[in-house]
Amino acid sequence: DTxxxxxxxxxITKRGQNVTFRCDPISEHNRLYWYRQTLGQGPEFLTYxxxxxxxxxxxxxxxxxxxxxxxxxxxxLEIQRTEQGDxxxxxxxxxxxxxxxxxxxxxGSGTRLTVV
Amino acid sequence: xxxxxxxxPEMSVxxxxxxxxxxxxxTSESDYYLFWYKQPxxxxxxxxxxQEAYKQQNATENRFSVNFQKAAKSxxxxxxxxxxxDAAMYFCAPVKxxxxxxxxxxxxxxxxxx
Numbered sequence: 001d002t003x004x005x006x007x008x009x010x011x012i013t014k015r016g017q018n019v020t021f022r023c024d025p026i027s028e029h030n031r032l033y034w035y036r037q038t039l040g041q042g043p044e045f046l047t048y049x050x051x052x053x054x055x056x057x058x059x060x061x062x063x064x065x066x067x068x069x070x071x072x073x074x075x076x077l078e079i080q081r082t083e084q085g086d087x088x089x090x091x092x093x094x095x096x097x098x099x100x101x102x103x104x105x106x107x108g109s110g111t112r113l114t115v116v
Numbered sequence: 117x118x119x120x121x122x123x124x125p126e127m128s129v130x131x132x133x134x135x136x137x138x139x140x141x142x143t144s145e146s147d148y149y150l151f152w153y154k155q156p157x158x159x160x161x162x163x164x165x166x167q168e169a170y171k172q173q174n175a176t177e178n179r180f181s182v183n184f185q186k187a188a189k190s191x192x193x194x195x196x197x198x199x200x201x202d203a204a205m206y207f208c209a210p211v212k213x214x215x216x217x218x219x220x221x222x223x224x225x226x227x228x229x230x
Contacts, residue, residue, distance in 0.1 A: 042220035
């Protein structure tokens with residue numbers, strides 16, 4: 001297992017376009033999290049899944065954002081009609097249910113989105 | 117909701133010296149855990165150290181140690197014998213024991229001077 005993988009690493013898109021990011025968690029981990037991090041700031045929680053169920057969504061996640069984890073494995077985060085304010089690093093992390101308290105999250109390297 | 121404050125945007129330390137990063141948090145929970153994460157430039161975040169709130173003993177992990185003051189809701193990180201590879205952003209993050217969501221502070225950038 002190579003850890004948490006995110007694709008793409010970088011994405012440049014024009015304002016108004018739709019973008020989709022993918023996250024492949026550690027295979028044994030049933031929890032998957034999405035965070036957004038702007039330059040010089042700490043990560044902000046967006047949403048999290050336990051298996052295929054999306055259990056919590058932040059108010060930061062506007063109607064233009066949608067996340068899925070259809071089979072409880074990989075997850076996608078889609079942003080529709082992108083705005084310049086969406087420019088950020090999008091981080092994915094995973095954990096096991098019992099291991100989260102002991103080991104915290106395992107993070108991916110992130111997808112950096114630039115909206116021009 | 118938890119709030120986390122890291123009051124030092126940037127700290128500079130000489131190689132081999134010690135630096136302490138501060139973190140305060142606000143929570144209504146009685147049982148929780150606290151984490152420090154490191155984010156090197158252009159690299160992924162990794163866990164540095166964790167502390168159980170019910171334990172009075174401060175956690176230590178090699179050159180990294182914490183000073184946990186539960187009543188004051190303070191959780192500082194001490195890096196001893198600083199190395200060039202310690203240069204990174206450091207984030208404090210509490211989580212309630214029955215919870216699942218880490219709440220991160222704004223981070224402290226650590227610069228290590230050779």
